[in-house]
Amino acid sequence: MTTPTTSAQPIREEALRSALSSRARPPRPNALSASLTFGWRALLKIKHVPEQLFDVTAFPIMFTLMFTYLFGGALAGSTGEYLQFLLPGILVQTVVFITMYTGMGLNTDITKGVFDRFRSLPIWRPATIVGALLGDAARYSMASAMVVVLGLVLGFRPAGGLIGVLLSVALLLAFSFSLSWIWTAIGLILRTPNSVMMASFLVLFPLTFASNIFVDPQTMPAWLQAIVGANPITHLVTAVRGLMHGTVTGGQIGWVLLMSGVLVAVFAPLTMYLYSKKK
């Protein structure tokens, strides 16, 4: 740990004058380069504040172990059987839950003032947010690797093989990237990072539990089956499960891609509108 420094070296006027004398203005960076720079910032933050990885490491492990061993026997006859069913679902739940940190991160930037600096730069405006989402993709990948490896250790055997698992993670990442735009919009509307988290929980809890993540909807009452059937998370889990077990249909993947497209089409422009209106 570094200790706080109270004294600084004096200002060097000669050096300052020479630094100020250069008025060279480099060419404006393109959209990709600006976004990647913000992605680099997100990775630097992971490096400096590794505690923030707690949610992508400890939580997935906890949930997988808890559900497999607490409920596995009761729900599917044996923990091994249940793991085959649960693992793709718990993967989806884990990654979908950590998407909300995107909104919190953006909101923290706003409350800290660094947001003003970024907004006053002559760059492609969505780069701040796209870059943060790229950084988050690294976190999602880490969480996915965590869950899949733990699953394999516990005895999960995907029939879809390595390709199936990689494709399922890629599909999940695409959906999560799209879903994150909801949280960026909320992050711009609400005042504090905590209220962003509360709002995200309010949406995510019912979405993940009223789905086919933990149990087969066949056992539910008809009215609940209707709700679960309409839940986008259910469609996502079906596709991810299908890819891992090699039973996926084009329609199932198509649904997820369609939902992702709609989410971006609605919430990306909304986010950018709120971003440019933000005081």
Next chain:
Amino acid sequence: MSARSGSVEGAGGLAIFAEGLVRRFGDNVAVDGVDLKVAVSEIYGFLGPNGAGKTTTIRMLATLLRPDSGTARIFGHDVVREADEVRSRVSLTGQFASIDEDLTGLENLVLIARLLGHSRAQSRARASELLDAFGLSEAANRQVKNYSGGMQRRLDIAASIVVTPDLIFLDEPTAGLDPRSRNQVWDIVRALAAGGTTVLLTTQYLDEADQLADRIAVIDHGKVIAEGTPGELKASVGSGALHVRLRDYENRPEAERLLSQALGVPMLLESDPAALSARVSDPERVAHALAELARSGVAVTDFALGQPSLDEVFLALTGRPAENDDAEDEEDAA
């Protein structure tokens, strides 16, 4: 200067031209018809209490906030319609450090340099150059959250000049700093102006505006209530203030009469029943006036002659004391 001649267009050699700027937050009119003309390479001071509308005005000029009405042009570019043009010419150092405290000082500057289009190598070189110039090279690889307030403020300004801007907005650059750090920030502001950058800075301290600014606008309740060079402004208030405290408060009416006669200005009766003050411009008349008191047998326990404070400038300009109004701050926090 020759490098800058091409940068002046449309607005008659002005870095900032604003006319009738208005911004409301709900029912609160934060900025109520501000006109501004700031010449290229000038240091312009924006003086006023909290909530006067200083920050809101700066945020409109820096394209962060849209005016509800009125127009503003920066080097001839409209802040609403040509926001990107404006952004490429200006830099803003806000009231709260706009740097990422999780990152190191070096990483912060490299980040900004990359976002401005420098290559990786150029970014590192520029970042090191600035850290060195600002006396932060030893702290380059430390997280900013471990910096002192003065160091954070310096890094913040360094981040604003990664590409030397043509115009820099400094919003209360010395708020909360100790006197030594404050003097260092003043040196930086002077060096910026000497290099040809136009500076618009806000402050609550007349002293600071006086030290730095070529011209000052006094702003209150969203309106510019006085404008001019520090000299003109002080002349309008009197160059100093005389404070007198009497041994016996019953003598105050007589002291008031004698002093106002000798000084040629009305006396202000302070809340302390034994104290009175006046704005004065001529120290010799003060000496004479105090001698008058002594001759008449009015005993004085204490007197002081000093620079007019912001309160006194306000009193002179508005007829009421400066009051901090937190409404604007609340809006900013939103």
